Amino acid sequence: MVPISAYLILAAVLFGIGTIGVLITRNVIVIFMSIELMLNAANLALIAFSRGMNVLDGHVFVFLVLTVAAAEAAVGLAMIVLIFRNRETINIDRFSIMKW
Amino acid sequence: MTDYVSILSIDLSLVAPELVLLAAAALILLFIPLRKMVFLAPVIAALAFILSFYLAVGQWHYSGSGFAGLVTCDSFGVMFKLIFLLASFLSLLIARRFFVIKGIDKPEFYALLLFSVIGMMVMANTVDLVVMFLGLEIMSIPLYVMAAFNRRSLESNEAGIKYFIMGAFASAFLLMGIAFIYGAAETTDFRRIVADFSYIVANYRIYLYAGTALILVGFGFKVAIVPFHTWVPDVYQGAPTPVTGFFSVAPKAAGFAVMLRIFLYGFERIELLADIFWVLAVLTMTVGNIMALRQDNVKRMLAYSSIAHAGYIMIALVVGGSEAISAAMFYLVAYTFFNIGAFAVVTILETRSGCKSDFVELAGIGKATPYLSAVLALFMFALAGFPPTVGFFGKFYLFSAAVKAGYIWLAVIGVMNSFVSVYYYLRVIKTSYMDPYEGQPAVVKLVPSIFLVLIITAVGTLGLGFFPQKLLELSQAALFAFL
Amino acid sequence: MNLDTIVFLVSAVVAVFSATMMISQRNTVASVLYLILSLLAQAVLYIQLSALFLSAVLIIVYAGAIMVLFLFVVMLLNLRGNQDLGDKPSPVSRITKYLVSILLVVELVFIIRGIGFDTGTVGIMTLAADDFGSVAAVARILFTNYLYPFELTGVLLLVAIVGAVVVSKREKSYETPAGSGNMPDDRKKVEI
């Protein structure tokens, strides 16, 4: 028997791991995957809430968010491919031509 | 079953402007294989904007809600739709020539522009958080691509990837916020949240507040509130200039449409909001202005200036009340005119070969192209808030709304900031008129479409400065419904 | 300690562990695989939360399609474990980054604990009402109440397709190299 808040806390932890991933990795693809992980953490929270309140709307939101994630993945990966072609690196720290 | 039929037959009129744009986008995508028809793409897009504008005007004062309450049509939303359409129409007129000269003219751009505007309209046309989120994504994904549209330019690539990563990151926070709101209220529909507000606050206060905070962050990212603004200078500088002009106005207006709705119609009873907006508004305008002082690139300067302007508009979020909201709308319309105008001039100047819009490249244009630089000067005066341009009135309304509501220090800081900003705007004028220029000034060719943009924006900037009446009445009339 | 608790604990540990591994791998392929593992663990949790349909979708669409797309791209770019990753960041900035992220988690946990959202316990043993989370139930609400956002996802996917194509399509005759100022002369690595 598991309380709902356990799922929510797990979601928060996964969200935090995603945040750490964005902040500390230099590999653009991993950063991008970390963002996907954060979206999934939010999804988990939505489903947990949905279950806790016995309302199905949350499931629909998750469904919609999955589409959003897919769309972001398509464009984001295309962009990574583009910048890799031009720069031959996926180290995000290198992408700092413009600053100040 | 009759239920569904009725949904379709009644509700489509609520989203008619969006549908027109969608149809146009689909049409353009169909034309892509036919190389010879490619030149039609901008024409189709322009016509679609005009038709959509017409339909949106038709929705004025038509308030209704459909699609099971997920679409809400009110004058407030219509007002913002008109702003989006105006901004994108002007950007479209600027873009074509620039893209041809830079060799990156592709029909997909116009489709993306249309999609992005659809996203904005969806955002402005609903009171449901999830639909807002979807609208935000439909708006943002084309923006990421448009930022990277000049694929061979490293700056443009970088702008795209930076915008994308930061945008997706912010979306994740926004989604978490929506989850919290959902957890607190069992719904994401504002009407229901507002109806049960006291119950929610009593039982789920902390969820509601956490959700509010995260939503503030998510949409604050789009309108570039400090400290969520860091992407702005890089993206604005790197993106192709007409795209930057579009970025600086339309998505910002969309973000404000949502924020004004959420924070002033929905959550205005959270008393903590005013204070945090106070701090954020002051931070935003100050940081924007101070950073703008030191820029050597005009686009980057305008990027910081747009941050500062977001700070001014945020005064409305602090103050609240109908006067402040209408002042914010007024300001956004005014800002559309003079900021896109300024970007139009920068775009034209950038069509000279090898130009990157650095300040030094402005030297001598006062002599080479006196009319163009006069128009540029006009836009700079408007940005700086000089009377009798509309920029002055926009600021005046905002600040006087603040003073009236008793936020005197906010107005003082705002006025001080706008005086600081004069310095860097005048620097543009000074450079273009007064700095010596060696060698032959490059010839700048005006094409009819850009000429039209300059006429519209200049007339708007000055004309609304002299006759702000209509626009003001409009922005006040736009307030009255929140279903 | 009944079955549900065990399932939860195992899945949670797997999800967190593989997420951590994902961000700490030098090899991108391994990162992708760890993320898939984390998603599978989450799918188990979805089932515990009676989200049967979404659990299937998560595995099929997310782990099955999106992550494979990632894998494709990683293979396409031919990344190895030893790509250019620049200098080690200073410990201060590293600590700051960990600190803010952990504080974020602490705050979120604090918020969640603040309400104690414990409307009974859940698990496979105590499934919700008959068809809660089933395909039929989700579809019914999706195609009536949420028809509009559903249609919007269609637009969104179209946008994504167009965007992806625009960004990554090989250059063709559209783009005659005109006298553009922004063109790098060599497309090799630009060190800044």
Added chain:
Amino acid sequence: MFDYIFLVPLIPLLGFIFNGLLIGRVPRPLISLVGCLTVGVSFILSVFLFFALKSLPAEARFIEQVLFSWIPAGSFQVDVAFLLDPLSAVMILVVSGVGFLIHVYSVGYMHSDPGYGRYFAFLNLFTFSMLTLVLANNFLLMFVGWEGVGLCSYLLIGFWFEKKSASDAGKKAFIVNRIGDFGFLLGMFLIFWQVGSLHFDTVMKTAPLVFTAGGGLITAACILLFVGAIGKSAQIPLYVWLPDAMEGPTPVSALIHAATMVTAGVYMIARTHDLYLMAPDALMVVAVIGAATAFFAATIGLAQNDIKRVLAYSTVSQLGYMFLACGVASFAAGIFHLMTHAFFKALLFLGAGSVIHAMSAEQNMRKMGGLKKYLPITYPTMLVATLAIAGIPGFSGFFSKDEILWKSFSSHYGHPFLWVIGFVTAGLTAFYMFRLIYLTFHGQERMDDKTRHHLHESPRTMTVPLVILAVLSVVGGWVGMPHLFGVTNYFEHWMEPVMTPGYNASEGPLLASGGSDTGMEILLMVLSVGLVLAAIYAARYYYQKNIQAATALREKLSGLNKLLVNKYYVDEIYGAVIVRPVVYGSIFLWKVVDVVLIDGLANGLATIARDMAEVLRHMQSGQVRRYATLFVTGVLLVIAYFVFG
């Protein structure tokens, strides 16, 4: 007739549009014709309007012309509307009249300048803005004109922008004026917040109902407005931009920085005098700042060698007089001095321009001398102006200055101490002005041979305005003769309908009463004339007869105290207590306030901004991960605020 009020500002605007759009495309004669004619027509219209207004009964002399409704939003009503009343009628006469003469003068002065068209375009724009400022019937429109004249001033100071000093001076004027505008704007917001209107008449009528007389709010509003006036009219401590503004062409100095724009502050206070009457503390501030500025600027003027800078400090000093008049609630006297000052100071600048023209752009008076015989028209006209500013009876300056001195002594708000300052300043004024005359026109010819050969009187277009202004400098004061002489003070009488206090007239002598103490008035007048004559004699002694004495004086100036001790062998205490603070005060203002404080402030603000930007730059390192870190930090703080706040 009154339907044509709007044409007064509009016609110069047309001139601006014409000259501005066709820069460099039309021949010079056409530029000058359009430039001068527009202002001339506007002047003629002003004259007609003046007489039309005069033909009305006194209480009906209040004409408002609403052009269109500018902001009609509910409670917030602002019209583009002009107000013609005795006050603004005088102002438009002065602005368009003096403006017209200076336009004509400019035709000769600027004849060989490459920026001829630009110059006239700016000048016309200035005239338009200034006329809008004085004709506005509400604060907002006035602010529009206010900003407009500031902008033109900036553009015209930096007209020769190739010179770094000129563009720096323009920048300085701009920054300092920002500070003033800031005050104006805030004052305006405050009034709008309290009264709910910006319409002058409504504000004046409702203010007594809204504000408590002498209360904090009204005092704050008045002082904020006065900060605006300080910036625009170059009073302590914001006067520093005006001397530097002399980098602009001389006719510009005459028009903008002597006759019209800098007096906008005085006009604004006269226009809103009903508010000031409700805030005696604010009036006192105005009077004290005015008196202090008059005095200290005069002392700084003593030590200047650049002919235009002497005149610039003199302008600051005379503006101080006007504020002194306003501060003792004698607004009519302030406006009267504004008018006479416009005549003689414009004349002085134009004369100086003529001298500079003749001297091949030399401005240092130490390199002039003996110009009297070379400049047969410039010399007498400038002499007339000098006599006027010095306050020799019969000349215009005498009447206006004497009026101010008497009011500062006798007014309800006055104080003998204010009179003493004004009195001493009058002596100083006479001294430095005659120093200028003697150094420039008398004594040895100290210029080099090349310049001497080139010496010539200016062309007709320049000398005719000089003569007209000279006539005005004499007769201009006759309309305001004191009652003492047994004639009506026409000027005061004319101003009466405006200056009648709108608020609680029964409460006592709120406006300065004419004063019945005739004997005292005569005594004071005689005293000041005597002082002026003594000062002229001293100037003659030092700068004509005996230039070595002046040199010696200058050498000893550092120890002025010692000089006094030697000569009178008394009052060391006096020297220590009065003279030294004065000398140091003027040095302080000149060196410290100007160089350290204002320049320092301007540079300091720039430095602060730069340093802050330096710190903020670290946020903008171009690295996405840092952006994300900042983002998360922001999220942390926002959530913490909401959850724990």
